[in-house]
Amino acid sequence: MENIAELQHVSKLFGGKTAVDDVSFVIPKGSVTAVLGPNGAGKTTVLSMMLGLREPSSGSVRIFGQSPKHVQVKRRIGAMLQEVSVIDGLKVHEVMSLIRSYYPSPLKLSEMVHLAGFTPEELNKRADKLSGGQKRRLGFALALAGDPDLLFFDEPTVGLDAPARRAFWQQADELADQGKTILFSTHYLQEAEDTAHRILLFNKGKIAADGTPDEIVSRLTSKSVSFMADLNGDEAYTAAEMVHRMRSIPGVSDCKEQEGRWVVTADNTDTVLAAIFRYNILARDIRTGQGRLDDAFELMLTHDDHEKEAVS
Numbered sequence: 001m002e003n004i005a006e007l008q009h010v011s012k013l014f015g016g017k018t019a020v021d022d023v024s025f026v027i028p029k030g031s032v033t034a035v036l037g038p039n040g041a042g043k044t045t046v047l048s049m050m051l052g053l054r055e056p057s058s059g060s061v062r063i064f065g066q067s068p069k070h071v072q073v074k075r076r077i078g079a080m081l082q083e084v085s086v087i088d089g090l091k092v093h094e095v096m097s098l099i100r101s102y103y104p105s106p107l108k109l110s111e112m113v114h115l116a117g118f119t120p121e122e123l124n125k126r127a128d129k130l131s132g133g134q135k136r137r138l139g140f141a142l143a144l145a146g147d148p149d150l151l152f153f154d155e156p157t158v159g160l161d162a163p164a165r166r167a168f169w170q171q172a173d174e175l176a177d178q179g180k181t182i183l184f185s186t187h188y189l190q191e192a193e194d195t196a197h198r199i200l201l202f203n204k205g206k207i208a209a210d211g212t213p214d215e216i217v218s219r220l221t222s223k224s225v226s227f228m229a230d231l232n233g234d235e236a237y238t239a240a241e242m243v244h245r246m247r248s249i250p251g252v253s254d255c256k257e258q259e260g261r262w263v264v265t266a267d268n269t270d271t272v273l274a275a276i277f278r279y280n281i282l283a284r285d286i287r288t289g290q291g292r293l294d295d296a297f298e299l300m301l302t303h304d305d306h307e308k309e310a311v312s
């Protein structure tokens with residue numbers, strides 16, 4: 001598969017402080033990648049090096065096989081950044097026409113209007129008088145003005161209401177279906193889980209995890225089986241025996257009673273289910289569960305805190 005972007009051993013230092021630390025990854029054509037991570041993880045710095053806005057301190061960034069600063073590359077990139085700066089006094093349709101005029105084969109104005117979902121009244125409004133949500137829609141249309149092959153969306157849905165967020169992701173899906181390559185950053189982990197084919201999870205300037213949302217969730221969070229149990233049934237069990245039996249199953253890391261339910265944490269939920277039947281545990285309302293991306297994220301951060309505490 002063709003690679004749209006290739007980063008090799010990229011580092012970025014700001015005044016001796018490392019913001020991005022020896023990062024390497026490739027972005028294949030047509031993929032939708034979410035760039036996630038806590039504040040200060042290095043996401044914006046990586047994206048700005050890919051956009052040619054910042055120079056790496058070391059390593060190489062190639063987009064479409066060339067430097068991101070190359071004009072041929074810039075023409076094939078569309079970016080929706082957090083702040084949409086518009087020229088004071090211009091109407092919405094004038095801003096759109098102006099930005100279109102910078103590209104050799106721009107999108108039709110009517111298509112940009114359709115993508116932004118602007119009404120004729122909104123098109124005639126002064127761009128600097130738009131609401132926050134309308135400005136985001138304008139930013140989206142402007143990112144698409146040059147009919148780019150590679151799109152960057154930086155926190156695209158901040159400040160949008162739920163229907164506008166849904167509409168945005170629907171359009172992003174359509175763009176991906178057309179074969180466009182999309183990279184986006186977000187703090188709404190559910191959006192990343194729902195939309196991205198791949199997640200690049202940054203922490204402290206490094207890639208902490210790279211995989212599909214499912215892979216990341218199963219790598220970083222554990223699976224569990226929970227059930228209600230009548231310990232005084234045919235096979236009378238004490239709570240201690242239950243804990244002992246469950247913890248002796250290979251792959252089980254924890255077994256505890258929580259709000260009236262037994263919760264068994266394990267690598268493989270099937271072996272726990274088999275044990276429930278093998279030991280004749282009178283279990284009912286059996287549920288299996290897997291953590292979510294927010295759990296994976298939280299686990300990564302708490303792991304870091306523990307490391308910090310251990311050092312101090």
Ligand SMILES: Nc1ncnc2c1ncn2[C@@H]1O[C@H](COP(=O)(O)OP(=O)(O)OP(=O)(O)O)[C@@H](O)[C@H]1O
Pocket residue numbers: 014015018019037038039040041042043044045046
């Ligand atoms: N221009 C700069 N000068 C000095 N330090 C900087 C500069 N830009 C970023 N940094 C530092 O580099 C690190 C990574 O910042 P970056 O903005 O890339 O993180 P981020 O993951 O995008 O965070 P956020 O989620 O808060 O946007 C941080 O420690 C930040 O303080």
